[in-house]
Amino acid sequence: MNKFCRFFLLLMLAVCCCRGAAAQTRFRLASPATVEQRLGQYGGDDTQREKTLKQLFAASECPQLAEQPVKKLKQPNLICVLPGASGEVLVVGAHFDHVIRGSGVVDNWSGASLLPSLLESLSGEPRRHTFIFIGFAGEETGEVGSKFYLQQLSAEARTKLQAMVNMDTLGLGPTKVWASRADPALVRALSMVAHLLNAPLGVVNVEQVGSTDSEQFRRQHIPAITIHSLTQETLPVLHSPQDNLKRVKLADYYESYRLIAAYLAFLDAQWPPPEPPPTAPMEGENLSREQ
Numbered sequence: 085m086n087k088f089c090r091f092f093l094l095l096m097l098a099v100c101c102c103r104g105a106a107a108q109t110r111f112r113l114a115s116p117a118t119v120e121q122r123l124g125q126y127g128g129d130d131t132q133r134e135k136t137l138k139q140l141f142a143a144s145e146c147p148q149l150a151e152q153p154v155k156k157l158k159q160p161n162l163i164c165v166l167p168g169a170s171g172e173v174l175v176v177g178a179h180f181d182h183v184i185r186g187s188g189v190v191d192n193w194s195g196a197s198l199l200p201s202l203l204e205s206l207s208g209e210p211r212r213h214t215f216i217f218i219g220f221a222g223e224e225t226g227e228v229g230s231k232f233y234l235q236q237l238s239a240e241a242r243t244k245l246q247a248m249v250n251m252d253t254l255g256l257g258p259t260k261v262w263a264s265r266a267d268p269a270l271v272r273a274l275s276m277v278a279h280l281l282n283a284p285l286g287v288v289n290v291e292q293v294g295s296t297d298s299e300q301f302r303r304q305h306i307p308a309i310t311i312h313s314l315t316q317e318t319l320p321v322l323h324s325p326q327d328n329l330k331r332v333k334l335a336d337y338y339e340s341y342r343l344i345a346a347y348l349a350f351l352d353a354q355w356p357p358p359e360p361p362p363t364a365p366m367e368g369e370n371l372s373r374e375q
Contacts (some may be wrong), residue, residue: 179223186327195251230297250298256339258284267307287368
């Protein structure tokens with residue numbers, strides 16, 4: 085059996101575990117009601133959102149929770165660490181700041197409020213990787229929080245950072261991935277997990293629309309991926325009064341959470357992967373504000 089086949093079989097075992105009682109030890113899921121309730125706590129300005137996110141992390145029994153003051157920003161980055169057996173680190177991030185023209189539920193309380201649920205999903209058993217969950221400040225003003233976080237890392241800490249999974253703008257529809265600006269191995273792993281879960285996953289590239297925190301990690305040559313839900317039809321929701329709780333399709337939102345929880349559990353067990361055989365790139369849609 086070659087290494088890639090073994091990698092694929094291990095993926096099947098890791099993901100199929102969530103379908104049966106035995107896999108409950110691999111990862112667990114918060115209830116739809118809990119995920120929806122956390123999504124509904126979007127109220128207030130960005131300072132209040134950071135406070136709410138901190139309370140959600142504390143209620144989820146985050147082992148190590150800290151605020152990282154960010155230069156030139158009023159709000160800090162909020163960092164929750166789930167220690168693992170090795171020193172290798174996987175970062176899971178989402179920004180909590182928003183623009184004032186909408187409620188900022190989709191962009192991006194939808195991502196930030198999932199962080200405590202994903203912490204709970206992974207904290208049921210010892211982990212190989214250390215997971216660092218980060219609510220980033222200042223994404224809407226040039227990804228200031230994520231840039232600052234990377235600038236403050238020591239050279240040693242940077243070498244331990246194995247990958248970054250970013251969530252931005254979820255729940256407008258089925259899960260999408262920004263494949264053109266993602267590490268190909270991370271995209272392949274997400275695609276396989278989605279296939280085995282029978283979860284929808286599309287490719288929609290958004291570089292002509294804007295940027296997001298994963299780009300700061302890519303610029304530092306750290307494997308990164310952004311998971312979202314945008315399409316050309318839902319693009320007008322961004323930075324507008326349409327960005328409100330009514331626009332979130334709760335079934336799609338929970339399905340994205342389920343997929344991401346399984347994906348993170350798999351990455352913990354199998355990242356970095358062996359080199360795969362050559363494959364054709366995933367086809368998808370490129371979004372543009374000019375279309």
